[in-house]
Amino acid sequence: MTQQQIAPQGIPVGYPYGVPFVDHLGALMIEEGNGSSMLILELRPEHRNTHGAAHGGVVMTLLDIAMARAVRGQTRHQGDADHGVVTIEMKSSFCQPGLGDRLFARGTAVHRTTSMCFAEAELHDENGVLVARSSGTFKVLRPRPATAPKPAK
Incomplete structure:
Protein backbone atom coordinates (compact mmCIF):
# COMPACT_ATOMS: atom_id res chain seq x y z
CA MET A 1 0.00 0.00 0.00
CA THR A 2 1.51 3.28 -1.02
CA GLN A 3 -0.85 5.54 0.86
CA GLN A 4 -2.53 5.34 4.27
CA GLN A 5 -5.01 7.90 5.53
CA ILE A 6 -7.87 8.14 8.00
CA ALA A 7 -11.44 8.48 6.71
CA PRO A 8 -13.74 11.05 8.39
CA GLN A 9 -15.28 8.24 10.47
CA GLY A 10 -11.82 7.37 11.82
CA ILE A 11 -11.52 4.23 9.65
CA PRO A 12 -8.03 3.55 8.25
CA VAL A 13 -8.25 3.37 4.49
CA GLY A 14 -5.95 2.52 1.62
CA TYR A 15 -5.77 0.70 -1.68
CA PRO A 16 -3.57 -2.31 -0.95
CA TYR A 17 -4.14 -4.19 -4.22
CA GLY A 18 -1.04 -3.20 -6.18
CA VAL A 19 -2.70 -1.40 -9.10
CA PRO A 20 -0.22 1.31 -10.14
CA PHE A 21 -2.83 3.48 -11.90
CA VAL A 22 -5.08 3.52 -8.81
CA ASP A 23 -2.06 4.33 -6.63
CA HIS A 24 -1.19 7.16 -9.04
CA LEU A 25 -4.71 8.60 -8.76
CA GLY A 26 -4.67 8.30 -4.98
CA ALA A 27 -8.03 6.48 -4.72
CA LEU A 28 -8.44 4.89 -1.31
CA MET A 29 -10.62 1.93 -0.28
CA ILE A 30 -12.89 2.68 2.68
CA GLU A 31 -14.84 -0.57 2.72
CA GLU A 32 -15.16 -3.76 0.70
CA GLY A 33 -16.91 -7.10 1.05
CA ASN A 34 -20.10 -9.05 0.58
CA GLY A 35 -20.77 -7.57 -2.85
CA SER A 36 -20.17 -3.91 -2.09
CA SER A 37 -17.31 -1.45 -1.96
CA ALA A 53 -14.82 19.75 -12.21
CA ALA A 54 -13.61 16.18 -11.86
CA HIS A 55 -12.41 14.97 -15.26
CA GLY A 56 -14.69 12.39 -16.91
CA GLY A 57 -11.85 9.87 -17.06
CA VAL A 58 -11.36 10.14 -13.30
CA VAL A 59 -15.11 9.74 -12.73
CA MET A 60 -15.30 6.64 -14.94
CA THR A 61 -12.19 5.13 -13.37
CA LEU A 62 -13.66 5.46 -9.87
CA LEU A 63 -16.94 3.88 -11.00
CA ASP A 64 -15.06 1.01 -12.69
CA ILE A 65 -12.88 0.33 -9.63
CA ALA A 66 -15.88 0.45 -7.27
CA MET A 67 -17.78 -2.10 -9.37
CA ALA A 68 -14.76 -4.39 -9.81
CA ARG A 69 -14.01 -4.40 -6.08
CA ALA A 70 -17.67 -5.12 -5.27
CA VAL A 71 -17.56 -8.12 -7.62
CA ARG A 72 -14.33 -9.40 -6.09
CA GLY A 73 -15.74 -8.90 -2.60
CA GLN A 74 -18.80 -10.96 -3.52
CA THR A 75 -16.74 -13.87 -4.82
CA ARG A 76 -14.76 -14.01 -1.56
CA HIS A 77 -17.97 -13.77 0.50
CA GLN A 78 -19.33 -16.80 -1.37
CA GLY A 79 -16.27 -18.80 -0.30
CA ASP A 80 -14.53 -18.70 -3.66
CA ALA A 81 -10.87 -17.95 -4.12
CA ASP A 82 -10.07 -14.31 -4.78
CA HIS A 83 -10.73 -14.31 -8.52
CA GLY A 84 -9.57 -11.46 -10.64
CA VAL A 85 -12.11 -9.62 -12.77
CA VAL A 86 -11.97 -7.86 -16.14
CA THR A 87 -14.40 -5.18 -17.29
CA ILE A 88 -16.29 -6.43 -20.35
CA GLU A 89 -18.55 -3.42 -20.83
CA MET A 90 -19.48 -0.32 -18.89
CA LYS A 91 -22.12 2.38 -19.31
CA SER A 92 -21.82 5.64 -17.44
CA SER A 93 -24.21 8.56 -17.09
CA PHE A 94 -22.93 11.92 -15.89
CA CYS A 95 -25.49 13.75 -13.75
CA GLN A 96 -23.72 16.79 -12.24
CA PRO A 97 -20.15 18.11 -12.31
CA GLY A 98 -17.97 16.90 -9.45
CA LEU A 99 -16.92 20.27 -8.06
CA GLY A 100 -16.10 19.46 -4.43
CA ASP A 101 -12.83 18.37 -2.87
CA ARG A 102 -13.77 14.68 -2.43
CA LEU A 103 -15.58 12.05 -4.44
CA PHE A 104 -17.10 8.87 -3.01
CA ALA A 105 -17.80 5.84 -5.23
CA ARG A 106 -20.05 3.01 -4.01
CA GLY A 107 -20.15 -0.21 -6.01
CA THR A 108 -22.63 -3.08 -5.74
CA ALA A 109 -22.52 -6.54 -7.31
CA VAL A 110 -26.03 -7.15 -8.65
CA HIS A 111 -26.01 -10.66 -10.15
CA ARG A 112 -23.37 -13.32 -10.64
CA THR A 113 -23.15 -16.36 -12.89
CA THR A 114 -20.28 -18.83 -12.99
CA SER A 115 -18.12 -16.64 -15.19
CA MET A 116 -19.78 -13.19 -15.27
CA CYS A 117 -21.03 -10.62 -12.80
CA PHE A 118 -23.21 -7.56 -13.30
CA ALA A 119 -22.56 -4.52 -11.11
CA GLU A 120 -23.63 -0.93 -10.53
CA ALA A 121 -21.95 2.10 -9.00
CA GLU A 122 -22.77 5.65 -7.99
CA LEU A 123 -20.37 8.54 -7.48
CA HIS A 124 -21.25 11.38 -5.08
CA ASP A 125 -19.41 14.48 -3.97
CA GLU A 126 -18.83 15.32 -0.31
CA VAL A 140 -14.70 -13.44 -13.38
CA LEU A 141 -11.28 -14.95 -14.02
CA ARG A 142 -10.21 -18.33 -12.73
CA PRO A 143 -7.41 -18.19 -10.19
CA ARG A 144 -4.07 -19.02 -11.76
CA PRO A 145 -2.58 -22.30 -10.58
CA ALA A 146 0.52 -21.97 -8.45
CA THR A 147 3.62 -22.68 -10.46
CA ALA A 148 6.64 -24.49 -9.10
CA PRO A 149 9.81 -22.39 -8.97
CA LYS A 150 12.24 -23.09 -11.79
CA PRO A 151 15.41 -24.87 -10.72
CA ALA A 152 18.50 -22.69 -10.46
CA LYS A 153 21.11 -23.14 -13.20
Missing part, protein backbone atom coordinates in the same frame (compact mmCIF):
# COMPACT_ATOMS: atom_id res chain seq x y z
CA MET A 38 -16.66 2.22 -1.27
CA LEU A 39 -13.77 4.39 -2.45
CA ILE A 40 -12.79 7.96 -1.75
CA LEU A 41 -10.68 10.30 -3.83
CA GLU A 42 -9.33 13.66 -2.70
CA LEU A 43 -9.45 15.71 -5.90
CA ARG A 44 -6.15 17.31 -6.86
CA PRO A 45 -5.68 19.91 -9.62
CA GLU A 46 -4.55 17.23 -12.10
CA HIS A 47 -7.86 15.35 -11.58
CA ARG A 48 -9.90 18.31 -12.86
CA ASN A 49 -10.96 19.47 -16.31
CA THR A 50 -10.71 23.06 -17.61
CA HIS A 51 -13.96 23.95 -15.80
CA GLY A 52 -12.60 22.85 -12.42
CA ASN A 127 -22.24 17.04 -0.12
CA GLY A 128 -24.07 13.92 -1.29
CA VAL A 129 -24.72 15.28 -4.79
CA LEU A 130 -24.96 12.49 -7.38
CA VAL A 131 -22.17 13.09 -9.90
CA ALA A 132 -22.48 9.91 -12.02
CA ARG A 133 -23.95 6.41 -12.21
CA SER A 134 -22.66 3.34 -13.96
CA SER A 135 -23.47 -0.26 -14.74
CA GLY A 136 -21.07 -2.86 -16.00
CA THR A 137 -20.44 -6.48 -16.87
CA PHE A 138 -17.34 -8.18 -15.48
CA LYS A 139 -15.73 -11.47 -16.45
Whole structure:
Protein backbone atom coordinates (compact mmCIF):
# COMPACT_ATOMS: atom_id res chain seq x y z
CA MET A 1 0.00 0.00 0.00
CA THR A 2 1.51 3.28 -1.02
CA GLN A 3 -0.85 5.54 0.86
CA GLN A 4 -2.53 5.34 4.27
CA GLN A 5 -5.01 7.90 5.53
CA ILE A 6 -7.87 8.14 8.00
CA ALA A 7 -11.44 8.48 6.71
CA PRO A 8 -13.74 11.05 8.39
CA GLN A 9 -15.28 8.24 10.47
CA GLY A 10 -11.82 7.37 11.82
CA ILE A 11 -11.52 4.23 9.65
CA PRO A 12 -8.03 3.55 8.25
CA VAL A 13 -8.25 3.37 4.49
CA GLY A 14 -5.95 2.52 1.62
CA TYR A 15 -5.77 0.70 -1.68
CA PRO A 16 -3.57 -2.31 -0.95
CA TYR A 17 -4.14 -4.19 -4.22
CA GLY A 18 -1.04 -3.20 -6.18
CA VAL A 19 -2.70 -1.40 -9.10
CA PRO A 20 -0.22 1.31 -10.14
CA PHE A 21 -2.83 3.48 -11.90
CA VAL A 22 -5.08 3.52 -8.81
CA ASP A 23 -2.06 4.33 -6.63
CA HIS A 24 -1.19 7.16 -9.04
CA LEU A 25 -4.71 8.60 -8.76
CA GLY A 26 -4.67 8.30 -4.98
CA ALA A 27 -8.03 6.48 -4.72
CA LEU A 28 -8.44 4.89 -1.31
CA MET A 29 -10.62 1.93 -0.28
CA ILE A 30 -12.89 2.68 2.68
CA GLU A 31 -14.84 -0.57 2.72
CA GLU A 32 -15.16 -3.76 0.70
CA GLY A 33 -16.91 -7.10 1.05
CA ASN A 34 -20.10 -9.05 0.58
CA GLY A 35 -20.77 -7.57 -2.85
CA SER A 36 -20.17 -3.91 -2.09
CA SER A 37 -17.31 -1.45 -1.96
CA MET A 38 -16.66 2.22 -1.27
CA LEU A 39 -13.77 4.39 -2.45
CA ILE A 40 -12.79 7.96 -1.75
CA LEU A 41 -10.68 10.30 -3.83
CA GLU A 42 -9.33 13.66 -2.70
CA LEU A 43 -9.45 15.71 -5.90
CA ARG A 44 -6.15 17.31 -6.86
CA PRO A 45 -5.68 19.91 -9.62
CA GLU A 46 -4.55 17.23 -12.10
CA HIS A 47 -7.86 15.35 -11.58
CA ARG A 48 -9.90 18.31 -12.86
CA ASN A 49 -10.96 19.47 -16.31
CA THR A 50 -10.71 23.06 -17.61
CA HIS A 51 -13.96 23.95 -15.80
CA GLY A 52 -12.60 22.85 -12.42
CA ALA A 53 -14.82 19.75 -12.21
CA ALA A 54 -13.61 16.18 -11.86
CA HIS A 55 -12.41 14.97 -15.26
CA GLY A 56 -14.69 12.39 -16.91
CA GLY A 57 -11.85 9.87 -17.06
CA VAL A 58 -11.36 10.14 -13.30
CA VAL A 59 -15.11 9.74 -12.73
CA MET A 60 -15.30 6.64 -14.94
CA THR A 61 -12.19 5.13 -13.37
CA LEU A 62 -13.66 5.46 -9.87
CA LEU A 63 -16.94 3.88 -11.00
CA ASP A 64 -15.06 1.01 -12.69
CA ILE A 65 -12.88 0.33 -9.63
CA ALA A 66 -15.88 0.45 -7.27
CA MET A 67 -17.78 -2.10 -9.37
CA ALA A 68 -14.76 -4.39 -9.81
CA ARG A 69 -14.01 -4.40 -6.08
CA ALA A 70 -17.67 -5.12 -5.27
CA VAL A 71 -17.56 -8.12 -7.62
CA ARG A 72 -14.33 -9.40 -6.09
CA GLY A 73 -15.74 -8.90 -2.60
CA GLN A 74 -18.80 -10.96 -3.52
CA THR A 75 -16.74 -13.87 -4.82
CA ARG A 76 -14.76 -14.01 -1.56
CA HIS A 77 -17.97 -13.77 0.50
CA GLN A 78 -19.33 -16.80 -1.37
CA GLY A 79 -16.27 -18.80 -0.30
CA ASP A 80 -14.53 -18.70 -3.66
CA ALA A 81 -10.87 -17.95 -4.12
CA ASP A 82 -10.07 -14.31 -4.78
CA HIS A 83 -10.73 -14.31 -8.52
CA GLY A 84 -9.57 -11.46 -10.64
CA VAL A 85 -12.11 -9.62 -12.77
CA VAL A 86 -11.97 -7.86 -16.14
CA THR A 87 -14.40 -5.18 -17.29
CA ILE A 88 -16.29 -6.43 -20.35
CA GLU A 89 -18.55 -3.42 -20.83
CA MET A 90 -19.48 -0.32 -18.89
CA LYS A 91 -22.12 2.38 -19.31
CA SER A 92 -21.82 5.64 -17.44
CA SER A 93 -24.21 8.56 -17.09
CA PHE A 94 -22.93 11.92 -15.89
CA CYS A 95 -25.49 13.75 -13.75
CA GLN A 96 -23.72 16.79 -12.24
CA PRO A 97 -20.15 18.11 -12.31
CA GLY A 98 -17.97 16.90 -9.45
CA LEU A 99 -16.92 20.27 -8.06
CA GLY A 100 -16.10 19.46 -4.43
CA ASP A 101 -12.83 18.37 -2.87
CA ARG A 102 -13.77 14.68 -2.43
CA LEU A 103 -15.58 12.05 -4.44
CA PHE A 104 -17.10 8.87 -3.01
CA ALA A 105 -17.80 5.84 -5.23
CA ARG A 106 -20.05 3.01 -4.01
CA GLY A 107 -20.15 -0.21 -6.01
CA THR A 108 -22.63 -3.08 -5.74
CA ALA A 109 -22.52 -6.54 -7.31
CA VAL A 110 -26.03 -7.15 -8.65
CA HIS A 111 -26.01 -10.66 -10.15
CA ARG A 112 -23.37 -13.32 -10.64
CA THR A 113 -23.15 -16.36 -12.89
CA THR A 114 -20.28 -18.83 -12.99
CA SER A 115 -18.12 -16.64 -15.19
CA MET A 116 -19.78 -13.19 -15.27
CA CYS A 117 -21.03 -10.62 -12.80
CA PHE A 118 -23.21 -7.56 -13.30
CA ALA A 119 -22.56 -4.52 -11.11
CA GLU A 120 -23.63 -0.93 -10.53
CA ALA A 121 -21.95 2.10 -9.00
CA GLU A 122 -22.77 5.65 -7.99
CA LEU A 123 -20.37 8.54 -7.48
CA HIS A 124 -21.25 11.38 -5.08
CA ASP A 125 -19.41 14.48 -3.97
CA GLU A 126 -18.83 15.32 -0.31
CA ASN A 127 -22.24 17.04 -0.12
CA GLY A 128 -24.07 13.92 -1.29
CA VAL A 129 -24.72 15.28 -4.79
CA LEU A 130 -24.96 12.49 -7.38
CA VAL A 131 -22.17 13.09 -9.90
CA ALA A 132 -22.48 9.91 -12.02
CA ARG A 133 -23.95 6.41 -12.21
CA SER A 134 -22.66 3.34 -13.96
CA SER A 135 -23.47 -0.26 -14.74
CA GLY A 136 -21.07 -2.86 -16.00
CA THR A 137 -20.44 -6.48 -16.87
CA PHE A 138 -17.34 -8.18 -15.48
CA LYS A 139 -15.73 -11.47 -16.45
CA VAL A 140 -14.70 -13.44 -13.38
CA LEU A 141 -11.28 -14.95 -14.02
CA ARG A 142 -10.21 -18.33 -12.73
CA PRO A 143 -7.41 -18.19 -10.19
CA ARG A 144 -4.07 -19.02 -11.76
CA PRO A 145 -2.58 -22.30 -10.58
CA ALA A 146 0.52 -21.97 -8.45
CA THR A 147 3.62 -22.68 -10.46
CA ALA A 148 6.64 -24.49 -9.10
CA PRO A 149 9.81 -22.39 -8.97
CA LYS A 150 12.24 -23.09 -11.79
CA PRO A 151 15.41 -24.87 -10.72
CA ALA A 152 18.50 -22.69 -10.46
CA LYS A 153 21.11 -23.14 -13.20
